[in-house]
Amino acid sequence: MLSYMIFIVILVSVNGYVTNSMYDASMRQQTRTTIQAAITQIKDNVSYKTDDMIRISSLLYDDYNLVRNLKSRETGRDQYYRMAQLIAPKLDSASKSIGFSQRLFVYFHNETIDEVYQTRVDGDPALLEQTYDIYHLSRIRDQEWYKNFPKEEYSVTMQWKQVEKDGAENRISLIRRIVDTSNPLKLKELGIMRFSVRLKDLFESVDYAKLGEGSMLSVMSEKGNVIYTSGASEGNLIDSESLKNDYIKIEEKMGRQEWTIVAHVPVTIIAQEAQKVRTFIISVCVLCFILFTFAGIFISRYFSIRITKFVSVLNAFREGDLHKRIAYRGKDEFSQIATALNGMGEDVEALINKVYLTQLQKKEAELEMLQLQINPHFLYNTLSSINRLAKFGENEKLQKMVVQLGKFYRLTLNSGRTLIPIISEIEQSNAYLDIQKVKYGQRLEVLFDIDANIWPYETIKLILQPFIENVLKHAWWGDRIHIRIVARKEGNDILYRIIDDGMGIKRKRFGEIFAPAGEAETGYGIRNIDERIKLQYGAEYGVSIVSRPGIGTTVQIRIPAKKRKLYPREHSSAI
Incomplete structure (x- = not known):
């Protein structure tokens, strides 16, 4: 009977341990799967907005009439007609074509085109959204972000970056060239277009509440820099060692932007459920x-x-x-x-x-x-x-x-x-x-x-x-x-x-x-x-x-x- 009792103790103990381990592993896997699905949805929402901005920029990039007018040097009434009837309507339409607020800045080499810009004063920032500004490229010729812009590859070269006042205003810009494609072997730069959008508008779907209390969502650049953070005191745990032991980390890479959405979910959420089952x-x-x-x-x-x-x-x-x-x-x-x-x-x-x-x-x-x-x-x-x-x-x-x-x-x-x-x-x-x-x-x-x-x-x-x-x-x-x-x-x-x-x-x-x-x-x-x-x-x-x-x-x-x-x-x- 003593042998039987020892056998029963071992059998029941092993059964309990294995059952609890399997449940804990199952809960972690289920939680990881659920979070992965949520992150994928968040990635798709962000990608939809970025792709929409890329699509609008491509309309200007591939507009032959716009390129032709940017190359010509008109004066007098012809120059006024070109601005009022051709260039300005296209830029105005592009600034208002996206379903969320943005600012369009264009910089042209052709200085016969008049500069048009909004007066920036302290006040309601929304008054300056969905607008366009026209500058001569000489204003940015000495800027580091312009000098370091990559060599043009047709319809591919573009960059998401915080430039000018983007950092101070919590914004980020999509930067692309406007080029003359009449000679495919030698693309000539006619100007730069910069679509500036608020981070909270672009990353509206990046919300930690979708993952649970205590979670954290971050958007990281290809160099590992934090672009946007939601939750956990707005990113105070990014460099914390506790992330390794107390949080589950899940990553989801975006396509063309080379960004990575990183989620940190506290293990306490799983531990609470596991404790009930363990009891x-x-x-x-x-x-x-x-x-x-x-x-x-x-x-x-x-x-x-x-x-x-x-x-x-x-x-x-x-x-x-x-x-x-x-x-x-x-x-x-x-x-x-x-x-x-x-x-x-x-x-x-x-x-x-x-x-x-x-x-x-x-x-x-x-x-x-x-x-x-x-x-x-x-x-x-x-x-x-x-x-x-x-x-x-x-x-x-x-x-x-x-x-x-x-x-x-x-x-x-x-x-x-x-x-x-x-x-x-x-x-x-x-x-x-x-x-x-x-x-x-x-x-x-x-x-x-x-x-x-x-x-x-x-x-x-x-x-x-x-x-x-x-x-x-x-x-x-x-x-x-x-x-x-x-x-x-x-x-x-x-x-x-x-x-x-x-x-x-x-x-x-x-x-x-x-x-x-x-x-x-x-x-x-x-x-x-x-x-x-x-x-x-x-x-x-x-x-x-x-x-x-x-x-x-x-x-x-x-x-x-x-x-x-x-x-x-x-x-x-x-x-």
């Missing part, structure tokens, strides 16, 4: 532990009382008292075992009496006695395993093992016959392996390779099972073992082979098995079967073993091919 899981684990404990005590006592009865009868059989019987009522598997045990005791007792009363020949008596030494030993070991399963509360394995044990003994009894059909011997071995599979599970793999031509022949019973049992006792080499059972007809003989990939047998032990010194117990089961076969068929038949340490062992059993006799109600089902 629930711990409560369930404690409850399961209590229930399993009481169930284990009850089931252990229920089965151990019954198993003790079987063990006591088996011990009596081992001591030679074949008169002891089990009084058991019911229709469950224990009833089948009790019936099989009582029947076995009666059969063994009757057989012994028959041997002594009729004074059978020595050869037949020795054969029967060697055979009868196997069943009680196997049954005792199996019932001991059942007893352990009952103590540990492994009820499903217990039930399977008891059912297969009943099947094994139904096949073993065979109306007391020594010679049985080969198919019955194969079925008997399969029943034994089914019992062992309950015990070992997937660690045991078995393959039957049976020639159908051997079914008409008979064999001594219980010559395969002891070798299979020997493999499971002594051949383990690692955590798994494979057994292959082969049955073939070769000439006038039947050959069985039991092949395993276990640890093998050292060569010096072969002598101890087949030629022991004194009453050595090593190889007793192997010698038992070998002697039974030789007593029944002659010295040319029996058991041989080939083994290599670390590779495996092959046991070969040779008997003559003798066709079986038919008995009433003979069991003839196939595997």
Whole structure:
């Protein structure tokens, strides 16, 4: 019961830990996915606005009539007509074509074009939105942002940058050239256009509230500089070491602008939910532990009382008292075992009496006695395993093992016959392996390779099972073992082979098995079967073993091919 309790504590604890870990990982993944989707939407909203500004600038960039008029040098009425009817309307339309406030500044090389600009005074900044200003390029020729502007690549070169008063007014500008494309090999600069927009208008969708309280959203330039921040005291945590441990960081890159939207979400949001689930899981684990404990005590006592009865009868059989019987009522598997045990005791007792009363020949008596030494030993070991399963509360394995044990003994009894059909011997071995599979599970793999031509022949019973049992006792080499059972007809003989990939047998032990010194117990089961076969068929038949340490062992059993006799109600089902 103590072992069972330790097992339950470990099982429940591991289950609780794994469940909590999986939930925490799932919550983090779900939160990350949700935040990623929100950031993607924010990125799309910002991209929509920037793309809209690029689209408006492209209308001016690709306007052939505007370029033609910017190149010409008009004076007088022609110059007035050019400004009033051609240039000014286009710039005014461009400044008002975007759905949010902006300012358009253009700088022309052609100084025949008049400068037009708004008077900047302190007051409502909104009065100066959606306007355009025209300057001569000489005003900015010495400015660093103009001198460092990249070389022109048709319809590609543009730059988002804070220039002039953008920094002080929390604005950012889209800067592009106006070029003469009449010579594609040499694009000539006619001017510079600068669309200035407020950061809060451009990044209106960059709102930390969409991610949760305590979150922070930042827009970073390609050089890692902060362009815009929302939340967490407006970016006070940008350089904080706590971001690494207390926040989840998610990034989303924008396309043409080469900006990166960075989100920092506090892990406390996840931790609060995880704590609720952790408390629930711990409560369930404690409850399961209590229930399993009481169930284990009850089931252990229920089965151990019954198993003790079987063990006591088996011990009596081992001591030679074949008169002891089990009084058991019911229709469950224990009833089948009790019936099989009582029947076995009666059969063994009757057989012994028959041997002594009729004074059978020595050869037949020795054969029967060697055979009868196997069943009680196997049954005792199996019932001991059942007893352990009952103590540990492994009820499903217990039930399977008891059912297969009943099947094994139904096949073993065979109306007391020594010679049985080969198919019955194969079925008997399969029943034994089914019992062992309950015990070992997937660690045991078995393959039957049976020639159908051997079914008409008979064999001594219980010559395969002891070798299979020997493999499971002594051949383990690692955590798994494979057994292959082969049955073939070769000439006038039947050959069985039991092949395993276990640890093998050292060569010096072969002598101890087949030629022991004194009453050595090593190889007793192997010698038992070998002697039974030789007593029944002659010295040319029996058991041989080939083994290599670390590779495996092959046991070969040779008997003559003798066709079986038919008995009433003979069991003839196939595997």
